[in-house]
Amino acid sequence: MRIVTADAYLKEEKATTSTEMTEAIDEVVLNIIRKVRADKDKALYDFTEKYDGVKLEELLVTEEEKKNAKKLVDPLFFEALVRAKENIEAFHREQKEKSWFVEKENGIMLGQKITPLEKVGVYIPGGKAAYPSTVLMNVIPAKIAGVPNVVMTTPLQPDGTVNPYVLAAADLVGVDTIYKIGGVQAIAALAYGTETVERVDKIVGPGNAYVARAKKWVYGDVGIDMIAGPSEICVVADDSAPVPYVAADLLSQAEHDESARAICITTSAEKAKEIKAEAEKQAISLERHPIVKQSLQNNGMIIIARNMEEAMEIVNNIAPEHLELMVKNPERWMHSVKNAGAIFLGNFSPEPLGDYFAGPNHTLPTNGTARFASPLGVYDFVKRSSIIRYSEKALLQHAEKIEKLAFAEGLTAHGKAIAIRKDDTDAPGKN
Ligand SMILES: NC(=O)c1ccc[n+]([C@@H]2O[C@H](COP(=O)([O-])OP(=O)(O)OC[C@H]3O[C@@H](n4cnc5c(N)ncnc54)[C@H](O)[C@@H]3O)[C@@H](O)[C@H]2O)c1
Ligand SMILES: N[C@H](CO)Cc1c[nH]c[nH+]1
Ligand SMILES: [Zn+2]
Incomplete structure (x- = not known):
């Protein structure tokens, strides 16, 4: 984890470009998309063998597999999932938009008609971890919007099975069609269709850098929600922030992916050193230490700002997926945030609370796209038609x-x- 000054960060930020890495990813992505469009199911079997190391016999999850999954999940997990579902539903019900029609003078009527999308494909990541929480976050708003047909796709685990917790979550929110496909090939199949996979109107859901770029490339032929790539956290910590909490929250997102970003902005040079030492100490005992270590090495940063105003300027420059304000009077500083996917206020609103439980969506814009994009919501699953009479x-x-x-x-x-x-x-x- 590097410690840098605000000036050094801003200078470096201007000089850095990730074009080379993106171009390398795009080459792989475009090749996979081309092959899936040409060879359809055959390409899905081939790429699953190549990237997930599994020789597939069937692209769809069978009823038998769903039944077995139910027996494998811990009942206490299921209880917690049900409670999370209630919170997510309650939050998203507030987002439901209504059609409106206004009668004006001389028989003029204007309006906006809301229509749910017909068919949506949800991508549930599964390369380095299993994400039953993401099933809830993506399917619940679709169901509240009234989408009649929601299908799901997720990569296989190395043993060739679909994670039972993911299947249990899918069952809880009523997804019947589940494909055992991951990565770019899954996105291409949903976008263009194959013998087995029916094309959808819109693809939603997060994924790694390959999945995120694939969504960008198929956009236009199919709708997408946003670019929801490798996870990011930015913690603003003043001298009141508890160092162990700051460190733990940074690591919570670093453990997602070697390309995840964990950034802390602090107004205290003393705190910067303490947070670095604490994060490195806590990282050692984590189960996913190799991923965390790599992620901190690649993208871990502590930026020293001169004051809170400068800290907020940097936040807006980064436009992080998740922003935690562990500062005095976070409600005041929240108003200075222009760019962030989700904002967590105070010492007792850690990011994982939002990942799993509080209710707002955890599928969020990454890589600076919070400048123009919003969290996944019910609004992503409807279209608006203007009415003129x-x-x-x-x-x-x-x-x-x-x-x-x-x-x-x-x-x-x-x-x-x-x-x-x-x-x-x-x-x-x-x-
Ligand atoms: N932004 C959000 O809202 C959000 C939410 C949850 C998770 N995430 C992110 O989702 C990601 C999940 O990543 P993951 O890897 O665990 O699962 P994933 O399902 O996104 O990716 C796994 C798939 O990637 C493909 N792949 C891997 N290496 C490849 C290569 N070299 N070339 C081509 N394809 C390749 C494979 O097909 C594999 O099935 C993480 O980065 C996590 O931070 C983001
Ligand atoms: N933090 C992720 C979004 O970037 C979502 C998630 C799911 N499970 C754990 N975390
Ligand atoms: Zn997370």
């Missing part, structure tokens, strides 16, 4: 203005579509 009287009242606008654009056929109604004295329905 004018009566004859209302149209005639405004006809000339519309014609003027059309003619100014040189689009005389547009103007004609208005004029034909104005000049028509015995049109059907005319009153």
Whole structure:
């Protein structure tokens, strides 16, 4: 974990570019997408063997496998999952948008009609860890939005089975169709379809750097939620922040992936040294120490800011997926945040509380995309259609203005579509 000053960070940030790494990933990603489009199911079997090390016999999870999974899960896990589900449902129900229609003068009616997407594919990551919590976070908002058809795909574990906790979560939220495919090949299959996988309207869900780039590349042929790649945490810690808590929270996200990012911004140079030492000490005893160590080495950073104003400027520059404000009066500083996927306030709102339980979605924009993207929500699973109705009287009242606008654009056929109604004295329905 490096300690740097705010000035050094900002200078370095301007100079760094990750283009080379992205280009290398894109080469792999585009090749897999091309092969899946050409060879369909055969490519899915081949890539699963290549990347997951499993010779698949069947792409779909069978009823037998679902039944067996239920027997394997700990009942206390299931109880906790049910409680988390209730919290996630309660939060997401608040996001539900309603269609609206406004009646105005002279028989004008304007509105916005909300329609759920027809078919959604949920990607549940599974390379380095199993994510039953992600099943809840992605499927619950889809169900609340009213999506009738939700399918799921997740990579196999090295022993060739699908994680039973993931299957139990899928059963709890009512997902029937589950494919045993991971990575880029899963994204390509959902986007373009194969003999077995039916193409979907939108792909949602997080994944590693390969999955995130694959979603970017298929976007346009299919909808996507956002770029939700390797996890990130940014903790702002002033002199009141408990060092062991800061360290533990940084490590909680570092353990996801070697490319996860754990960043602390502190206003105390003394604290910076303490946090580094504590994080390195706590890391040693973690089960996933090799991943954590690598992630801290790659992307672990402690930035010393001159004051809270500068700390918040850096936060907005990073646009982190998760932001923790372990500072005095976090509610005040929350208002200075422009870019962050989720903001955790105070010493007792650690990031994993949001990952599993509190209710807000844990599928969040990464890699600076919180500048323009939002958490996954019910709004990602609906479309809006505008509704316009004018009566004859209302149209005639405004006809000339519309014609003027059309003619100014040189689009005389547009103007004609208005004029034909104005000049028509015995049109059907005319009153
Ligand atoms: N942003 C969010 O909201 C969010 C939420 C949960 C998890 N995550 C992130 O999701 C990621 C999960 O990653 P994971 O690896 O555990 O699971 P994953 O399912 O995303 O990736 C595993 C798949 O990646 C593919 N793959 C691996 N190495 C490859 C290579 N060299 N070339 C081509 N394909 C390759 C394989 O097909 C494999 O099945 C982590 O980075 C985690 O931080 C993000
Ligand atoms: N922190 C992840 C989002 O970046 C979500 C997650 C799921 N399980 C544990 N964590
Ligand atoms: Zn997490």
